[in-house]
Amino acid sequence: MTISADVSGLSIDEAPLPARLDSPEGQDFTEMVELRNTIEREILGTDDAAPTARELLATFRDPYAPKRLFLARLNGGVVGRGVYEWQPEENAPAAFIEVQVASTMRRHGIGTAILTVLERIAAENGLTVIQSWSSHALPASSEVLVPPTGFGAVDRDSAAVRFARAHGYSLEQVDRISRVELPMSADLLTERRRDAEPHAVDYEVVQWAGRCPDRWLTDMARLHQRMSTDAPAAAIEFAEELWDDDRMRNLNDMNEAGGRLNLTSAALHVPSQRLVGYTDIAVPEQEGRPAVQEDTLVLKEHRGHRLGTLLKLANLEQVMRVSPTTPRITTFNAEENRPMLDVNEAVGFEAIGCEAAWKKAVGS
Ligand SMILES: CC(C)(COP(=O)(O)OP(=O)(O)OC[C@H]1O[C@@H](n2cnc3c(N)ncnc32)[C@H](O)[C@@H]1OP(=O)(O)O)[C@@H](O)C(=O)NCCC(=O)NCCS
Numbered sequence: 001m002t003i004s005a006d007v008s009g010l011s012i013d014e015a016p017l018p019a020r021l022d023s024p025e026g027q028d029f030t031e032m033v034e035l036r037n038t039i040e041r042e043i044l045g046t047d048d049a050a051p052t053a054r055e056l057l058a059t060f061r062d063p064y065a066p067k068r069l070f071l072a073r074l075n076g077g078v079v080g081r082g083v084y085e086w087q088p089e090e091n092a093p094a095a096f097i098e099v100q101v102a103s104t105m106r107r108h109g110i111g112t113a114i115l116t117v118l119e120r121i122a123a124e125n126g127l128t129v130i131q132s133w134s135s136h137a138l139p140a141s142s143e144v145l146v147p148p149t150g151f152g153a154v155d156r157d158s159a160a161v162r163f164a165r166a167h168g169y170s171l172e173q174v175d176r177i178s179r180v181e182l183p184m185s186a187d188l189l190t191e192r193r194r195d196a197e198p199h200a201v202d203y204e205v206v207q208w209a210g211r212c213p214d215r216w217l218t219d220m221a222r223l224h225q226r227m228s229t230d231a232p233a234a235a236i237e238f239a240e241e242l243w244d245d246d247r248m249r250n251l252n253d254m255n256e257a258g259g260r261l262n263l264t265s266a267a268l269h270v271p272s273q274r275l276v277g278y279t280d281i282a283v284p285e286q287e288g289r290p291a292v293q294e295d296t297l298v299l300k301e302h303r304g305h306r307l308g309t310l311l312k313l314a315n316l317e318q319v320m321r322v323s324p325t326t327p328r329i330t331t332f333n334a335e336e337n338r339p340m341l342d343v344n345e346a347v348g349f350e351a352i353g354c355e356a357a358w359k360k361a362v363g364s
Contacts, residue, residue, distance in 0.1 A: 005108055005109035005110045005112070005113040006108050006109050007074060007105070007108045007109070007110065009074055009075060010072060010073070010074050010079075010110065010113070011072070011073050011074075012070055012071070012072045012073075012080075012082070012113055012114060012117055013070065013071060013073070014068060014069065014070050015028055015029070015032070015069045015070065015071045017029070017057070017060050017061060017067075017069060018057065021053055021054060021057060026053075026057075028071065028078070029053060029056075029057060029060075029069075030053040031077075031078045032069065032071060032078055032081050033051065033052070033053040033056050035078050035079075035080075035081060035100065035102060036050075036056075036081060036100060037050040037051075038102075039100045039101075039102070039103065040135055042103055043135045043136065043137060043353070044135055044137065044177070044352065044353045045137070045352075045353075046179075046352065048179060048290040048292075048328060048330045049177070049290070049292055049330045051258075052258075052259070052284070052286075054257075054258055054259050055258040055259065055260060055284070056258075057257075057258070058254045058255070058257040058258030058260075059254065059258065061254075061257070062250070062254055063088075063250070064088065064241070064247055064250060065085060065087070066085065066086060066088060067083055067084065067085045068083070068084040068085075068121070069081070069082075069083055070082035070083075070084070070114060070117055070118070072101070072110050072113070072114055074105070079101065079102045079105045079110065080099075080100060080101040080102065080105065080110045080111065080114050081098070081099075081100050081114070082097065082098065082099050082114035082115070082117060082118050083097060083098040083118075084096075084097055084118045084121050084122075085097070086125065086127070087238070087239045087241070089239040089240065089241060089242055090239075091239065092127075092238075092239035093127060093128045093129045093237050093239065094127060094128075094129040094130065094131050094237050094238070094239075095118070095121070095122040095125070095127045095129070095130050095131070096130075096131050096132065097115075097118045097119075097122075097130055097131070097132045098132060098133075099111050099114050099115050099118070099132070099163075101114070106159065111163055112167070115167060118130075119362065122362060122363075123362060123363055126363065127362070127363070128361060128362060128363055129237050129359060129360070129361055129362065130169075130359070130360045130362055131236055131237065131357065131358060131359045131360075132164070132169065132357075132358045133175075133355050133356065133357055133358070134160035134161075134164065134355065134356050134358065135160075135177075135353060135354075135355055136154045136155065136158055136160065136161075136353060136354050136355065136356060137155070137158075137353055138351060138352070138353055138354060139153050139154060139155050139354075140155060141155060143155065143156045143157060144156055145161055145171050146171075146174075147171045147172055147173050147174055147234065147356075147357075148172065148234070148235065149172075149173055149174075149234050149334075149335070149336045150336075151174065151334070151335035151336040152173075152174025152175070152176065152335030152336075152354060153174060153354075154171070154174060154354060154356045160356065161356070164356075164358045167360070168360050169358040169359060169360045170358065170359055170360070171356055171357070171358060172234045172235045172236050172357050172358065172359045173232075173233070173234035173235070173236060173334060173335075173336075173356075173357040174334075174335045174354050174355070174356055174357070175332045175333060175334055175335065175354060175355040175356075175357070176332070176333050176334075176335050176341065176351050176354055177330065177331070177332055177351065177352055177353040177354055177355060178330070178331055178333070178344060178349040178350055178351045178352060179290075179328055179329065179330045179331070179349065179350060179352050180328065180329055180344075180347065180348045180349045180350070181327065181328050181348070182319065182320060182326055182327060182328060182329065183320050183324070184316060184320070184347060184348060186317075186320075188347065188348075189313050189316060189317055189347065192309065192313055192346060192347065193310065193313045193314075196306035196309045196310050196313070197306075197310065199304075199305050199306040200267075200305040200306055200307055200310055202269060202270050202271055202305075203267050203268060203269055203270060203276075203302075203305060203307060203310075204267075204268045204270055205265050205266070205267060205268070205310060205311065205314045206265075206266050206268050206275070207263070207264060207265045207266070207314060207315075207318050208263075208264050209261060209262075209263050209264075209318070209322050210252075210255075210256075210261060210262065211252040211255075211256075212248055212251075212252055212264065216266065216275060217245040217248045217249070218244075218245055219266075219274055219275035220248050220264075220266070220275060220278065221243040221244050221245055221247060221248045222243070223266075223275060223276075223277070223278050223297055223299070224241065224243040224247070224248070224251075224295075225240065225241055225242065225243040226297060226299060227241075227295050227297045228240055228241035228243075230297060230299075230300065231295075231297070231334070232334040232336055232337050233334075234334070234336070234357065235359060236357050236359060237359070255282070259284065259285035260282045260283065260284055260285065261282070261283040261284075261285065261322070261323070262280055262281075262282055262283075262294075263280065263281045263282075263283060263315060263318050263319055263322060263323075264278055264279070264280050264315070265278065265279055265311045265312075265314040265315040265318060266278040266279075266311070267298065267302070267307045267310070267311055269302060276298065276299045276301075276302040276307070277296075277297055277298035277299060277302060277307045277308070277311055278295070278296070278297060278311065279293075279294075279295065279296040279297075279308075279311040279312055279315050280293075280294040280295050280296075280315075281293050281294065281315050281316075281318075281319055281329065282294055283319065283322070283323045283326055287325055288325050288326075288327060289326075290326065290327055290328040290329065290330060291319060291323070291326045291328070291329045291330075292329070292330050292331070293329055293330065293331035293332075296308060296311065296312065296340065298311070308339060308340065308343055309343045309346075312343050312344070312347070313347070316329075316347065329349075330352075331344060331349060332355060335354075
């Protein structure tokens, strides 16, 4: 592929997604994951939320969130990566991209060359928006960039901010990355739960570890579909995801293929016998590795009953019961999502970094 970076011998090519990791393509994929995790560690100072190659391959093979992978190589080694993801839903407007370059190889145009490849695909596919997320340390100076939401900020002179702005992307939203050490005080969790329970008399918490039970597939599909539109996204554009029982089964399969144990706590509305909210925590299979808090949603019509709090508390209790060696949990929340941050702060989550959401309108 022709590239404009000022590094001789550089190539940027699409990498086939391997069926298995113990194949030549699998070795490339593993090298790509190591590069990804090294770059994230340099920024955030931790590997807590870093996926293994097995976990990431499972998400790359998700037919409901298809992805293409591009590797920049120099002298045989992987020095940069580009990921192009799209939503298969009809009329979905946006491509979601990732661009990362090894810190020793920056400012030679490699990031721009990868970005050019990804933007060209978005144009060929007729998409009108390109969006991306970048990880950041907590701001270290007062020279910050604040998104239009007015919540959160990132250092103005970080490489990602300079790069994204130089290429016409605007900052739309900042997520806080926070973390809590386990075990938490069981007394604190019980006390918080007792405070919340009187507000939720018509509801019960149901829990499972691993695959979603068949009897809840349809309810959980409805909740996942709503998650795709109801989480605060500022001006970041998503098409509504279409979820059914098969997509839920695919999610179960993906977690198993990635070696992650998904712990769910869901809110059952007793009068209707329907699930109206849920929260998930993913526990990696390797003993002692930190867990990651995934989705949390309460349907709009059932908000105001402290269900978000009750679900989170119940799932923290579940992690400590099912996986007592899990040392920490990491979570990502929009800085403007005060209700969710309140719940997390009340049980000891502390900010360790942030994530910036970028957007560029293209074509039309
Ligand atoms: C952001 C990143 C991909 C840039 O890769 P790169 O190969 O250094 O990018 P380029 O050499 O093509 O830089 C293009 C332009 O971006 C800007 N830029 C990039 N890094 C910069 C920095 N550290 N300081 C100032 N400007 C910077 C400059 O305008 C640069 O042009 P110039 O070098 O001619 O001045 C790389 O720093 C990286 O991998 N960071 C961590 C991952 C990340 O945050 N990715 C998301 C990006 S939205």
